[in-house]
Amino acid sequence: MTREIKTNSNLEKVLASGAFAVTGELGPPRHAAAHEVAEKAKHLVGNVDSVNITDNQTAVVRMSSLAAGLLAQKEGLEANMQMVCRDRNRIAMQSDLLGAYALGINNILCLSGDHQKFGDHPQSKNVFDIDSINLIQVIKAMRDDGRLLSGQELPPEGRPKLFIGGAYNPFADPEEYRVHRVAKKVAAGVDFLQSQCIYDMDRFRRFMARAVDMGLTEKTYFLAGVTPLKSLGMARYMKNNVPGITVPDSYIDRLKGVAKDKQAEEGIKIACEQIQEFKEMKGVAGVHMMLIEWEHMVPTIVKEAKLVPRPKV
Amino acid sequence: MSEEFEPRIIAFCCQYCAYSAADMAGSMRLQYPCNVEIVLIPCTGRFDVILALKAFEAGADGVYVAGCLEGNCHFLDGNIRAKQRVAYLQKEIQKIGVEPERLAMYNLSASQGPRFAEIVNEFSETISRVGPSPMRKNLAA
């Protein structure tokens, strides 16, 4: 599958080349020390095509995704700057988008954002001026039509050439509607989509089959989200406490079947099997590896899943 | 204290049960303290928090509501509503520093004359233990 290249994004080039893409994730620190970003980045360099830099994930104050993204790029990664609709209105968002591109950001991931109720500032006022699908439209208009939401024109050299990302969660409800919501993101102009962590492979297969049927995978690159299960405890926690995530009993039984100190290894084995299936699954263009606070395991996993070396494009 | 404390108690009694039970207790010559003033209400669903508040303002040491056994209300759920109101008001008076024990809800049937006497004794003992209403003390003064 080859498509017209719209930006300078490495991720876009890898995807357009038809190679199976790999993206990672890096959570900025809850303080201002830049070295922490560099330390997390070193596990990812050479192992991913682009790395998502989360934007105050779970509504906890962290170093901004733009700043941490630039720090990561200094280490040789390509940042995929996340932007949530929770904290900024359309004025601030467009301003930050212009600034981010000017400073060398090529990828943006548009998200609604976790509600602040979960975060460290539940007393704050949220914004939600526009939603994540509207944000996709805003960026597309800036890039392709050369205008801001106000109608203000951008000169050709001043148009942010951003590769536009979105998220999808096949495991949220109502199940039958999920693919239709993704269709809205595609209609809004999203270039690539990254999913929530996948454990329920049956449900994911059903979802992808629908997306392929509807022609969505012809228009947008779908990346499958992978988070290896570190332990039986984590698997149970994800199953019972994270809304929109289902962990099948077969995985839980596999983790139960091995000694406690071997569970991480088994979790990685499961993840590698999933990755193998994604490589063969119609419509899946790559994987999104979310190893939150487990970044140092990325080199092992990409090696075991035969995802390295990454293509130079 | 020179005089012995005789609690003043107001009982809001449903005509279908507690009030008849009180009658029966009387005709059975059962002994119970005479410091209870019974107020006849058509159903404990008629009980309103303001009635209890007014009783306290007027110097009552304790107030209770006596209705039919749960599931036997003549008006289906009047006694359940009364129970909710009593629970609500217990919390409210507690917030202003008044003991919630001064307010109670009881359920009995018309045929339970002895139970009526028992309730009066039980509640009087509770109020004697809790002591005179602080509102009454200042009312007299």
Next chain:
Amino acid sequence: MIIAERKPIDEIKGFIEGKKKVLLVGCRGCVTVCNAGGTKEVGILASLLRLDAQKEGRELTVDEFTLERQCDPEYVEELVEHVEKRYEAILSMACSVGPQFITRRYPKEKVYPSLNTCFIGGALAHGIWAEHCQACGNCVIHNFGGMCPISRCSKSLLNGPCGGSSGGVCEISKEVECIWHLIATKVMEENRLDDFAPVQPIKDWTSSRDGGPRKIVREELVK
């Protein structure tokens, strides 16, 4: 209607601390219907305040009066003779419009809000109220199966449901229904997925509070 609830008694006690004569003013509008500030609730609060003072042997007069509405000057005018009795505090038991209208009419009085004004909503059942409107000033519920995502979605999404919708409830709490689950389910049941496919456009918030405090002038009604 406007849904309100009474402030905690301690906060109200704080308003009248050291005062000996206060007036409690109820409202027969929305707050009567939602059992927060009608004649009955005025009676209960007045009684609680009196009991509290009586208990401590403190002198306190609490007078009670309920107006037809506190959001109309002609009714607020009815307080004139009460205000002449020189109260040290006037506690309004209306939504926050009430104490503001009383303050405007009687600027020298010390007026306090005894209710917290919560939201625009309706009664799901006796004793249960839920938010249904955010007064954005440009109603679009017909586009969403007759349901308002602006007030009823935690993130006011126009293109939901988000990835946190699980089993019909919102990610913020199992007590909060996901309105987008209901909207999407209705669209699918009615076989209207095609009509519903277009992206809902970006909302213009100028008619909402974001456009500044709002005012409506109806020329044909103004004298």
